[in-house]
Amino acid sequence: MSKKREKEPDLKGTLYSVGFLGIFIxxxxxxxxxxxxxxx
Amino acid sequence: xTTIAEKTKDLxxxxxxxxxxxxxxxxxxxxxxxxxxxxxxxxxxxxxxxFTLPWGIGYYQILTIHGVLLGLILTTYFxxxxxxxxxxxxxxxxxxxxxxxxxxxxxTMTIGTTASSIMILLNExxxxxxxxxxxxxxxxxxxxxxxxxxxxxxxxxGLISKYVEWRKANPGQPSPLLTFMVVVNLAxxxxxxxxxxxxxxFQLLPWSLGWVDKVDVLLSRTLFWxxxxxxxxxxxxxxxxxxxxxxxKIIGGKIFSDSLARLSxxxxxxxxxPVGFHHQLTEPGISSFWKFxxxxxxxxxxxxxxxxxxxxxxTFEIRGRALGGKGVLGWFxxxxxxxxxxxxxxxGMVAFIPAGAGGIINASHQMNQLIxxxxxxxxxxxxxxxxxxxxxxxxxxxxxxxxxxxxxxxKQMNRLAIIQTIVWAFGMSxxxxxxHIVGLFGxxxxxxxxxYGGSAQATEWIPYQIAQAVGGTILFIGIVLILYIVAxxxxxxxxxxxxxxxxxxxxxxxxTPMALENWKIWLTICIALILFAYTVPVIEIIxxxxxxxxxxxxx
Ligand code: HEM
Ligand SMILES: [Cu+2]
Numbered sequence: 182m183s184k185k186r187e188k189e190p191d192l193k194g195t196l197y198s199v200g201f202l203g204i205f206i207x208x209x210x211x212x213x214x215x216x217x218x219x220x221x
Numbered sequence: 222x223t224t225i226a227e228k229t230k231d232l233x234x235x236x237x238x239x240x241x242x243x244x245x246x247x248x249x250x251x252x253x254x255x256x257x258x259x260x261x262x263x264x265x266x267x268x269x270x271x272f273t274l275p276w277g278i279g280y281y282q283i284l285t286i287h288g289v290l291l292g293l294i295l296t297t298y299f300x301x302x303x304x305x306x307x308x309x310x311x312x313x314x315x316x317x318x319x320x321x322x323x324x325x326x327x328x329t330m331t332i333g334t335t336a337s338s339i340m341i342l343l344n345e346x347x348x349x350x351x352x353x354x355x356x357x358x359x360x361x362x363x364x365x366x367x368x369x370x371x372x373x374x375x376x377x378x379g380l381i382s383k384y385v386e387w388r389k390a391n392p393g394q395p396s397p398l399l400t401f402m403v404v405v406n407l408a409x410x411x412x413x414x415x416x417x418x419x420x421x422x423f424q425l426l427p428w429s430l431g432w433v434d435k436v437d438v439l440l441s442r443t444l445f446w447x448x449x450x451x452x453x454x455x456x457x458x459x460x461x462x463x464x465x466x467x468x469x470k471i472i473g474g475k476i477f478s479d480s481l482a483r484l485s486x487x488x489x490x491x492x493x494x495p496v497g498f499h500h501q502l503t504e505p506g507i508s509s510f511w512k513f514x515x516x517x518x519x520x521x522x523x524x525x526x527x528x529x530x531x532x533x534x535x536t537f538e539i540r541g542r543a544l545g546g547k548g549v550l551g552w553f554x555x556x557x558x559x560x561x562x563x564x565x566x567x568x569g570m571v572a573f574i575p576a577g578a579g580g581i582i583n584a585s586h587q588m589n590q591l592i593x594x595x596x597x598x599x600x601x602x603x604x605x606x607x608x609x610x611x612x613x614x615x616x617x618x619x620x621x622x623x624x625x626x627x628x629x630x631x632k633q634m635n636r637l638a639i640i641q642t643i644v645w646a647f648g649m650s651x652x653x654x655x656x657h658i659v660g661l662f663g664x665x666x667x668x669x670x671x672x673y674g675g676s677a678q679a680t681e682w683i684p685y686q687i688a689q690a691v692g693g694t695i696l697f698i699g700i701v702l703i704l705y706i707v708a709x710x711x712x713x714x715x716x717x718x719x720x721x722x723x724x725x726x727x728x729x730x731x732x733t734p735m736a737l738e739n740w741k742i743w744l745t746i747c748i749a750l751i752l753f754a755y756t757v758p759v760i761e762i763i764x765x766x767x768x769x770x771x772x773x774x775x776x
Contacts, residue, residue, distance in 0.1 A: 190729065191542060194550050195534040202530055202574060209578040210585070216661065217588045 239309035240625040242323045246302030250295045251707050257290035258700035265693030268686045270670045280669035281347040281776050288350030296456045299614050303459055304403045308380050310721050311397035312387045319379040326376025333368025336361050347776040354436045357772025360429040367421045370414050377407045395733040399466050405486040406458040413451035413494055420444035435769025439506045439762050446497030454493040456606050460613035470724035471562050474540035477532045478730045483737040485525035491747050492521040495754030502589040511758040519584045561638030565616035568646050569609040576604035597660025600653040608649050624721045628714035634706055645699040652692025659685035
């Protein structure tokens with residue numbers, strides 16, 4: 182609706198937060214994955 | 222420009238008669254929490270090896286009470302109470318007929334709950350909340366659960382009819398966001414509960430009544446999990462309703478995007494149902510191709526989940542910056558940490574980070590062997606349902622109950638609610654953390670205390686079981702606190718008006734496309750995906766069925 186580009190909200194913190202989330206998921210997944218490879 | 226319109230809106234009250242119906246559901250939910258919570262405490266004490274149940278009560282009997290009352294009854298009743306209030310608030314007071322359907326649904330569910338509970342108490346149904354065949358309960362237990370499901374269909378029909386009425390009265394307009402979300406959740410619920418209804422009506426009831434003597438175990442489990450996974454999303458979506466459409470109002474912000482919220486709900490509808498095999502990954506009798514396919518569909522929920530995470534962070538950041546937060550993360554400090562209506566759901570969101578990561582591990586096909594049937598799984602869903610969902614429901618109860626009872630949530634109660642949240646998070650971190658770790662060491666779930674004949678491996682588990690009892694005791698204090706707060710909000714808090722917060726959409730958001738409300742498209746895709754994922758494997762299960770099993774009563 183808003184045509185004013187300069188009014189775009191600053192979402193840098195959101196970017197970092199979602200990035201952290203993604204990294205957390207990947208790290209825990211790979212920890213479980215190597216445990217799996219070790220055992221089976 | 223907004224003040225008068227907003228002020229009048231803020232005070233929009235749920236009609237007294239609708240409020241009564243919603244409250245009836247919420248009362249049953251908290252009674253279930255009280256009894257189920259006590260059983261949870263007893264379970265952890267038994268499993269620590271320091272306590273034996275008196276009067277010949279069996280471990281699996283209390284575990285069945287715990288699972289049924291908390292997993293099935295508390296959740297369903299709270300959700301229906303909440304959804305009734307939300308629809309009445311956002312689409313207008315229910316008609317007499319819609320409300321009557323609500324009451325018929327309530328009493329059908331309640332008769333069913335009572336019947337099933339009596340059979341568990343009589344020790345005729347210690348089959349746990351998943352009631353897997355070939356364990357065989359008394360037929361009244363199954364009939365009771367069937368009534369609960371039928372009751373939800375009746376009550377759900379009342380709410381859906383309100384939505385239809387609203388759409389007819391407002392052609393070409395997107396429906397109120399919260400009502401839309403309720404209808405998505407109900408659509409998912411009705412489609413998935415058909416599976417468990419078929420299981421109960423055509424398999425378990427005839428078998429427990431003795432009309433047939435054998436049951437196809439794999440088929441029954443498949444029908445159960447066709448229902449069982451959407452069930453967990455049925456718990457979660459009302460929490461998302463609070464996050465998307467209510468929390469922004471509580472923190473003084475706006476909904477980041479109406480379209481994004483609707484899209485993510487539709488994606489949950491699509492990707493929550495054709496995925497039940499991820500609970501049956503170790504099951505012989507289902508070919509690995511179909512397991513793999515359902516694993517892929519399962520992992521699709523990562524998309525709407527991350528959309529939700531993004532949307533929540535964005536809502537918080539925009540609000541925190543408007544309040545003067547600077548730098549990359551300075552906005553975080555500005556959020557209303559002292560408000561339990563925000564704080565409890567927020568802690569629930571935080572718990573969803575490890576919960577979601579754990580869920581992806583569980584669903585990763587062969588990797589499921591790492592955790593299958595270990596107490597890791599119990600640790601996992603005590604984060605999802607017993608923390609994320611429940612803390613969000615508690616946060617909603619802090620305004621919903623006083624709104625409906627015409628009372629106020631006092632400063633003292635707010636402080637107690639903050640303490641409750643911290644106690645819950647602390648107790649759960651200990652209990653769930655210990656469950657996750659010892660689950661990776663192979664400790665089984667659903668098992669009474671045992672030293673397994675003095676096995677060295679089982680000896681390693683005991684310290685973690687003691688940790689679970691410590692966490693469980695702290696959690697039980699949390700249960701006492703929430704019951705005290707709820708009792709206060711029902712009977713003792715000072716009289717007054719409490720706001721039912723409903724957020725508005727940000728002025729930056731795009732206009733909501735009507736395609737998101739085109740049920741023909743979405744239901745067609747939904748059913749096509751279900752048929753795609755289930756038709757062939759179910760035919761294979763039936764064609765290659767081994768001789769069925771007679772019933773067993775092992776308790
Ligand atoms: C005082 C708080 C609680 C404690 C101490 C507790 C403890 C436990 C324990 C120790 C088990 C596993 C026992 C076993 O596998 O042998 C369990 C299972 C379970 N809990 Fe909880 N819990 C609590 C609250 C909740 C809540 C609030 C919910 C749901 C909203 C819940 C839902 C379940 C379910 C569905 C099971 C699975 C039962 C089964 O495997 O058949 N619990 N709980
Ligand atoms: Cu699942």
